[in-house]
Amino acid sequence: MRGWGRFSVGASVVLFTALVLTRVAANEYFFFAGYVVLQFVVLATAWNILGGYAGYVNFGAGAFFAAGAYTAVALMKLFSAPLPIQLIAAMCVTGLMGFVIGAMTLRLRGIFFSIATVAVAVICETVVMNWSLVGGARGTTVLPPPPPEGFSSYARMLFVLMTAIALLAVTLARHIETSKIGRGLRALRDNEEAAESVGVPTLRLKLFAATASGALMGLAGAPFPLYMNFIEPTSAFSLNYAVSALAMPIIGGTQIWIGPVIGALLLASVQQIVTVTVSSELNVLIVGVLLVVFVVAAPNGIVGLAQKLHKRWQRR
Amino acid sequence: MHFDLLAEAIVAGLMLGCFYAAVSVGLSVAFGLLDVPQIAHPAFLVLGAYGAYFLGQYGVDPLLAGALLTPVFFLGGLALYRFYHATFERRGGDAGLRGLAFFFGVSFILEVLLILSFGVDQRMVEAPYIGKSLALGEMRLPLRMLIAVGVALLLTLALSAYLSKTFTGRAIKAVAQDEMALSLMGADPVRIKHWAFAIATATCALAGALLIIVNPVEPGLGRLYIGRTFCVAVLAGLGSMPGTLVAGMILGVAESLVLNSLGASWAPAVAFGLLLLILAVRPSGLFGR
Amino acid sequence: MTMPILNVESISKHFGGFAALSDVSLAVAAGERLGIIGPNGSGKTTLINCISGALRCDVGTIIFYSQNVSRLAPHRRTRLGIARSFQIPRPFFSMSVAENIAVALEFAARGAAVTGDARTLLAQMRLADKADRKPAELTQVDLRKLELARALATQPRLLILDEVMAGLAATEVDEMLDIVMGVSQLGVAIIMIEHIMRAIMRFSERVVCLDAGRIVAEAAPAAIVQDKMVRRIYLGA
Numbered sequence: 001m002r003g004w005g006r007f008s009v010g011a012s013v014v015l016f017t018a019l020v021l022t023r024v025a026a027n028e029y030f031f032f033a034g035y036v037v038l039q040f041v042v043l044a045t046a047w048n049i050l051g052g053y054a055g056y057v058n059f060g061a062g063a064f065f066a067a068g069a070y071t072a073v074a075l076m077k078l079f080s081a082p083l084p085i086q087l088i089a090a091m092c093v094t095g096l097m098g099f100v101i102g103a104m105t106l107r108l109r110g111i112f113f114s115i116a117t118v119a120v121a122v123i124c125e126t127v128v129m130n131w132s133l134v135g136g137a138r139g140t141t142v143l144p145p146p147p148p149e150g151f152s153s154y155a156r157m158l159f160v161l162m163t164a165i166a167l168l169a170v171t172l173a174r175h176i177e178t179s180k181i182g183r184g185l186r187a188l189r190d191n192e193e194a195a196e197s198v199g200v201p202t203l204r205l206k207l208f209a210a211t212a213s214g215a216l217m218g219l220a221g222a223p224f225p226l227y228m229n230f231i232e233p234t235s236a237f238s239l240n241y242a243v244s245a246l247a248m249p250i251i252g253g254t255q256i257w258i259g260p261v262i263g264a265l266l267l268a269s270v271q272q273i274v275t276v277t278v279s280s281e282l283n284v285l286i287v288g289v290l291l292v293v294f295v296v297a298a299p300n301g302i303v304g305l306a307q308k309l310h311k312r313w314q315r316r
Numbered sequence: 317m318h319f320d321l322l323a324e325a326i327v328a329g330l331m332l333g334c335f336y337a338a339v340s341v342g343l344s345v346a347f348g349l350l351d352v353p354q355i356a357h358p359a360f361l362v363l364g365a366y367g368a369y370f371l372g373q374y375g376v377d378p379l380l381a382g383a384l385l386t387p388v389f390f391l392g393g394l395a396l397y398r399f400y401h402a403t404f405e406r407r408g409g410d411a412g413l414r415g416l417a418f419f420f421g422v423s424f425i426l427e428v429l430l431i432l433s434f435g436v437d438q439r440m441v442e443a444p445y446i447g448k449s450l451a452l453g454e455m456r457l458p459l460r461m462l463i464a465v466g467v468a469l470l471l472t473l474a475l476s477a478y479l480s481k482t483f484t485g486r487a488i489k490a491v492a493q494d495e496m497a498l499s500l501m502g503a504d505p506v507r508i509k510h511w512a513f514a515i516a517t518a519t520c521a522l523a524g525a526l527l528i529i530v531n532p533v534e535p536g537l538g539r540l541y542i543g544r545t546f547c548v549a550v551l552a553g554l555g556s557m558p559g560t561l562v563a564g565m566i567l568g569v570a571e572s573l574v575l576n577s578l579g580a581s582w583a584p585a586v587a588f589g590l591l592l593l594i595l596a597v598r599p600s601g602l603f604g605r
Numbered sequence: 606m607t608m609p610i611l612n613v614e615s616i617s618k619h620f621g622g623f624a625a626l627s628d629v630s631l632a633v634a635a636g637e638r639l640g641i642i643g644p645n646g647s648g649k650t651t652l653i654n655c656i657s658g659a660l661r662c663d664v665g666t667i668i669f670y671s672q673n674v675s676r677l678a679p680h681r682r683t684r685l686g687i688a689r690s691f692q693i694p695r696p697f698f699s700m701s702v703a704e705n706i707a708v709a710l711e712f713a714a715r716g717a718a719v720t721g722d723a724r725t726l727l728a729q730m731r732l733a734d735k736a737d738r739k740p741a742e743l744t745q746v747d748l749r750k751l752e753l754a755r756a757l758a759t760q761p762r763l764l765i766l767d768e769v770m771a772g773l774a775a776t777e778v779d780e781m782l783d784i785v786m787g788v789s790q791l792g793v794a795i796i797m798i799e800h801i802m803r804a805i806m807r808f809s810e811r812v813v814c815l816d817a818g819r820i821v822a823e824a825a826p827a828a829i830v831q832d833k834m835v836r837r838i839y840l841g842a
Binding site for chain 1: 347353355403412413414416417418420421422424425428429431432536539540542543546550581582584585588589591592595596599
């Protein structure tokens with residue numbers, strides 16, 4: 001695999017830095033905020049696998065996120081399942097969700113897939129509201145186990161975990177992007193009928209992307225209950241996840257793996273600041289406005305703008 | 317289910333269905349005929365509802381408010397389509413994704429602006445026909461639902477007549493089928509599409525007023541109606557006005573029956589379930605081409 | 606004819622109440638050059654769509670190299686050797702010309718090296734100098750050539766061309782015709798749908814005429830222009 005040398009080094013450095021920070025940094029809030037930012041990196045990267053690479057827009061990222069979280073909670077309540085099992089189970093559940101929605105709608109026009117994701121979001125929320133095991137509408141508390149060896153708090157461990165998950169997501173996205181699958185997705189994104197006519201198995205690729213995307217979004221949500229020590233439907237299914245998962249890749253750039261990362265780092269950081277200083281509604285409005293501005297004026301996102309500037313510089 | 321309850325549920329469902337038809341008729345035009353991914357249509361309905369609420373504060377009857385706001389929404393629709401067409405309706409791989417994301421962003425911004433202006437609490441309007449019912453045998457028919465039926469019939473019949481009897485109307489139907497042929501006949505397809513989209517948006521003023529007449533509204537209501545409006549528009553057979561009425565009634569009855577047997581929390585899922593079912597079995601809808 | 610490679614058996618296709626194709630049967634031999642003519646709306650593109658798999662015919666079967674492909678997805682039929690070009694070219698806009706070809710090579714070609722052959726193919730089409738350009742920068746003629754090159758990259762045994770010369774100038778038509786004849790020399794069976802009679806006459810070994818979803822005439826090119834039905838359709842007399 002070409003080009004993985006620098007990437008692997010970079011990934012290792014990031015993980016190492018995260019581990020070191022948990023030893024060194026004193027401010028606990030940093031880890032809470034950092035966790036949220038990293039969570040959005042995963043969400044945005046996952047969304048982009050189907051949205052950016054294949055061109056199918058998921059409006060229900062919140063549902064996948066929450067499904068991952070609630071799967072984890074259910075397993076904790078039923079079996080006191082350890083974290084790794086929760087993570088794997090969450091991935092399986094949401095991966096299956098992605099697959100089933102895809103199987104039902106990816107044969108049709110893109111908008112129907114999008115509407116189906118809204119449908120699933122509403123249905124998921126309804127199911128959870130009526131499920132007493134996980135606390136229904138009132139929610140339920142989740143007590144974390146003691147932090148493992150080497151971590152002074154559970155939050156710090158989750159921070160490192162989310163870093164690792166983010167690296168996994170980004171590695172997978174990059175792999176898909178540079179592989180035959182990625183080239184096929186790009187072709188079907190540009191023109192699905194033409195792609196079929198030159199031998200691209202469009203349905204199979206779309207289903208793969210939908211499943212991978214779904215699984216990763218669930219993985220982003222799985223540690224959420226332990227992070228919050230509490231879970232309830234309104235915050236788990238927050239519309240902010242759905243809009244952010246869409247806005248971050250579009251703002252960062254949808255054609256390359258680093259686009260969603262840039263978009264997430266930028267936007268999530270801005271959100272953290274704005275929510276604390278101004279109001280959460282205004283924060284959400286800003287995301288919406290930025291989304292529209294970028295969709296209209298900078299369709300290739302920040303990465304696209306950077307590429308254009310680079311070309312102009314080269315021509316001087 | 318007991319027969320009386322069943323009959324009541326069906327009647328309520330038919331009236332509800334007419335209401336659903338009224339709020340979906342604009343989408344049948346925008347999405348059904350023009351193929352615009354107008355996922356912000358429900359948001360415009362909610363906007364219309366709040367418009368009626370706002371004018372209601374000054375003592376304006378909601379239906380009148382809806383009528384008054386219709387030209388405003390018409391102009392808004394013109395402007396929005398001009399922008400959409402210029403930016404997105406051209407070839408290119410991601411125009412579809414961007415168009416969809418654009419309307420999603422618009423609906424989202426509308427929702428948040430409504431929250432900032434009016435707050436998240438539910439809002440209602442008052443009118444002489446709200447709160448009263450008509451007695452029909454054993455059943456009580458809420459007046460406001462009968463108003464909904466009236467408005468629905470008015471909208472669908474008016475649009476149906478417009479689309480088949482007037483030149484512009486027929487041109488709108490034609491542009492859905494063959495743009496090239498239309499332009500060869502001397503009509504400008506782009507202008508026709510502008511006009512059609514403006515009409516579709518204009519219906520949201522009156523339909524939105526209906527929304528707040530029938531039930532209290534809050535800014536996030538749009539999301540529930542994405543499923544319902546698209547369900548009706550697709551079940552109808554894209555672009556069919558009579559189909560919209562029939563489809564609305566089917567959805568209304570289905571929801572009413574579920575409401576009475578499984579409870580209120582499952583009712584929203586009916587629209588989506590029905591939509592997915594139609595897409596799996598007969599995507600061209602009941603009256604579709 | 607000797608064992609045909611393609612056998613279209615009594616296919617019909619309806620859209621709502623409209624019959625686009627009614628009971629159409631056709632056979633194509635290996636390496637044959639078949640022309641299809643007919644007025645607009647006669648069902649020519651629908652026929653291609655049914656053969657290539659973009660549409661499923663309601664009735665009838667399509668046999669390719671003794672295999673029933675009627676229910677196969679388009680990409681599978683491409684892998685078996687059926688390629689088509691689109692009436693309005695559909696390039697992959699975000700990719701360069703060379704990358705467009707590379708997709709076809711990677712997904713459909715049976716056992717060919719990937720990037721090397723893209724350049725050869727482009728050279729044959731006289732598109733080599735445009736290999737790194739994006740489709741948005743190409744002329745009509747070059748887009749048609751790209752469309753053709755991409756279809757060829759799938760190493761077809763049957764190539765279906767949907768009005769590949771429409772709207773081209775006379776010299777461009779000749780250039781395209783030379784390229785297509787060259788492809789025929791390689792042993793590829795070609796179905797060419799065209800309005801430009803000059804091209805049909807020069808190119809075809811056999812011509813079929815479609816009207817209102819049915820085949821109304823089938824003969825050698827010289828004979829088809831004499832055919833009464835064909836004359837009535839085209840000249841109204």
